[in-house]
Amino acid sequence: MYLHDRADKEGKCYPAIGTIAKELKLSRSTVKRAIADLEKSGRLRKEQRWRENGGKSSNLYYLAQPNSS
Template sequence: MGIFTSLYASELPHRARVVYMYLADRADKDGKCYPAIGTIARELRLSRSTIKRAISDLERSGYLRKEQRWRENGGKSSNMFYLIQKDSE
Protein backbone atom coordinates (compact mmCIF):
# COMPACT_ATOMS: atom_id res chain seq x y z
CA MET A 1 0.00 0.00 0.00
CA GLY A 2 1.08 3.58 -0.61
CA ILE A 3 2.14 5.89 2.17
CA PHE A 4 -0.89 8.11 1.58
CA THR A 5 -3.58 5.41 1.61
CA SER A 6 -4.82 6.34 5.08
CA LEU A 7 -4.68 10.03 4.23
CA TYR A 8 -6.83 9.52 1.11
CA ALA A 9 -9.41 7.61 3.13
CA SER A 10 -9.51 10.21 5.90
CA GLU A 11 -12.09 12.93 6.41
CA LEU A 12 -9.37 15.59 6.39
CA PRO A 13 -10.00 18.73 4.33
CA HIS A 14 -8.09 19.20 1.11
CA ARG A 15 -5.78 21.83 2.67
CA ALA A 16 -4.53 19.31 5.25
CA ARG A 17 -3.91 16.62 2.65
CA VAL A 18 -1.90 19.00 0.47
CA VAL A 19 0.20 20.24 3.40
CA TYR A 20 0.87 16.67 4.57
CA MET A 21 2.07 15.71 1.09
CA TYR A 22 4.24 18.83 0.94
CA LEU A 23 5.84 18.00 4.29
CA ALA A 24 6.30 14.34 3.30
CA ASP A 25 8.11 15.47 0.17
CA ARG A 26 10.55 17.51 2.27
CA ALA A 27 10.94 15.14 5.22
CA ASP A 28 14.03 13.09 5.94
CA LYS A 29 13.95 9.29 6.30
CA ASP A 30 12.70 9.69 9.89
CA GLY A 31 9.74 11.86 8.83
CA LYS A 32 11.20 15.14 10.17
CA CYS A 33 11.30 18.49 8.41
CA TYR A 34 11.25 22.15 9.37
CA PRO A 35 10.04 24.46 6.61
CA ALA A 36 8.73 27.85 7.74
CA ILE A 37 4.99 28.54 7.51
CA GLY A 38 5.71 31.34 5.04
CA THR A 39 7.73 29.01 2.82
CA ILE A 40 4.97 26.40 2.78
CA ALA A 41 2.37 29.08 2.00
CA ARG A 42 4.44 30.60 -0.80
CA GLU A 43 5.29 27.29 -2.44
CA LEU A 44 1.73 25.93 -2.23
CA ARG A 45 0.23 29.32 -3.12
CA LEU A 46 -2.02 29.26 -0.07
CA SER A 47 -2.37 31.80 2.72
CA ARG A 48 -0.40 31.51 5.96
CA SER A 49 -3.67 31.14 7.89
CA THR A 50 -4.74 28.24 5.64
CA ILE A 51 -1.41 26.52 6.30
CA LYS A 52 -1.84 27.01 10.06
CA ARG A 53 -5.36 25.56 9.93
CA ALA A 54 -4.09 22.59 7.91
CA ILE A 55 -1.34 21.93 10.44
CA SER A 56 -3.90 22.06 13.26
CA ASP A 57 -6.12 19.62 11.32
CA LEU A 58 -3.18 17.23 10.93
CA GLU A 59 -2.17 17.47 14.60
CA ARG A 60 -5.74 16.90 15.78
CA SER A 61 -6.13 13.84 13.56
CA GLY A 62 -2.79 12.31 14.61
CA TYR A 63 -0.92 12.68 11.31
CA LEU A 64 1.54 15.28 12.55
CA ARG A 65 3.36 16.41 15.66
CA LYS A 66 4.95 19.84 15.79
CA GLU A 67 7.61 21.16 18.11
CA GLN A 68 8.77 24.77 18.46
CA ARG A 69 12.47 25.28 17.69
CA TRP A 70 14.53 28.03 19.29
CA ARG A 71 17.58 30.01 18.20
CA GLU A 72 20.65 30.32 20.43
CA ASN A 73 19.65 33.91 21.29
CA GLY A 74 16.26 32.67 22.59
CA GLY A 75 14.24 33.75 19.55
CA LYS A 76 11.78 31.47 17.81
CA SER A 77 12.83 29.52 14.75
CA SER A 78 10.68 27.45 12.39
CA ASN A 79 8.75 24.51 13.82
CA MET A 80 10.04 20.96 13.59
CA PHE A 81 7.38 18.74 12.05
CA TYR A 82 7.22 15.00 12.69
CA LEU A 83 5.07 13.10 10.21
CA ILE A 84 3.12 10.16 11.58
CA GLN A 85 2.10 7.48 9.12
CA LYS A 86 -1.19 5.93 10.10
CA ASP A 87 -2.36 2.51 9.04
CA SER A 88 -5.39 2.39 6.79
CA GLU A 89 -8.53 2.31 8.84
Protein backbone atom coordinates in the same frame (compact mmCIF):
# COMPACT_ATOMS: atom_id res chain seq x y z
CA MET B 1 2.04 15.75 0.77
CA TYR B 2 4.19 18.89 0.89
CA LEU B 3 5.66 18.04 4.30
CA HIS B 4 6.03 14.38 3.35
CA ASP B 5 8.08 15.35 0.29
CA ARG B 6 10.43 17.43 2.46
CA ALA B 7 10.76 15.03 5.39
CA ASP B 8 13.87 13.02 6.13
CA LYS B 9 13.96 9.24 6.74
CA GLU B 10 12.64 9.75 10.29
CA GLY B 11 9.70 11.83 9.05
CA LYS B 12 11.12 15.17 10.29
CA CYS B 13 11.10 18.49 8.45
CA TYR B 14 11.09 22.16 9.41
CA PRO B 15 9.86 24.51 6.68
CA ALA B 16 8.58 27.89 7.84
CA ILE B 17 4.85 28.67 7.55
CA GLY B 18 5.67 31.52 5.17
CA THR B 19 7.73 29.22 2.97
CA ILE B 20 4.95 26.63 2.78
CA ALA B 21 2.38 29.33 1.99
CA LYS B 22 4.52 30.92 -0.71
CA GLU B 23 5.46 27.63 -2.41
CA LEU B 24 1.88 26.33 -2.38
CA LYS B 25 0.34 29.75 -3.18
CA LEU B 26 -1.85 29.63 -0.07
CA SER B 27 -2.44 32.10 2.74
CA ARG B 28 -0.55 31.68 5.99
CA SER B 29 -3.86 31.17 7.82
CA THR B 30 -4.81 28.32 5.45
CA VAL B 31 -1.45 26.64 6.08
CA LYS B 32 -1.81 27.05 9.86
CA ARG B 33 -5.32 25.60 9.75
CA ALA B 34 -4.18 22.61 7.67
CA ILE B 35 -1.31 21.91 10.08
CA ALA B 36 -3.70 22.13 13.04
CA ASP B 37 -6.03 19.65 11.31
CA LEU B 38 -3.14 17.24 10.73
CA GLU B 39 -2.15 17.54 14.40
CA LYS B 40 -5.71 16.84 15.56
CA SER B 41 -5.91 13.76 13.34
CA GLY B 42 -2.64 12.42 14.76
CA ARG B 43 -0.83 12.55 11.42
CA LEU B 44 1.59 15.26 12.52
CA ARG B 45 3.33 16.41 15.69
CA LYS B 46 4.68 19.96 15.91
CA GLU B 47 7.54 21.16 18.12
CA GLN B 48 8.83 24.72 18.48
CA ARG B 49 12.50 25.22 17.57
CA TRP B 50 14.67 27.95 19.09
CA ARG B 51 17.69 29.91 17.87
CA GLU B 52 20.88 30.12 19.94
CA ASN B 53 20.00 33.71 20.86
CA GLY B 54 16.65 32.58 22.32
CA GLY B 55 14.50 33.69 19.39
CA LYS B 56 11.92 31.46 17.75
CA SER B 57 12.82 29.51 14.64
CA SER B 58 10.58 27.47 12.34
CA ASN B 59 8.63 24.58 13.83
CA LEU B 60 9.91 21.04 13.63
CA TYR B 61 7.29 18.69 12.20
CA TYR B 62 7.21 14.96 12.84
CA LEU B 63 5.10 13.03 10.37
CA ALA B 64 3.31 9.96 11.68
CA GLN B 65 4.86 6.81 10.28
CA PRO B 66 2.38 4.43 8.65
CA ASN B 67 1.78 1.19 10.54
CA SER B 68 3.80 -1.65 9.10
CA SER B 69 1.56 -4.67 9.57
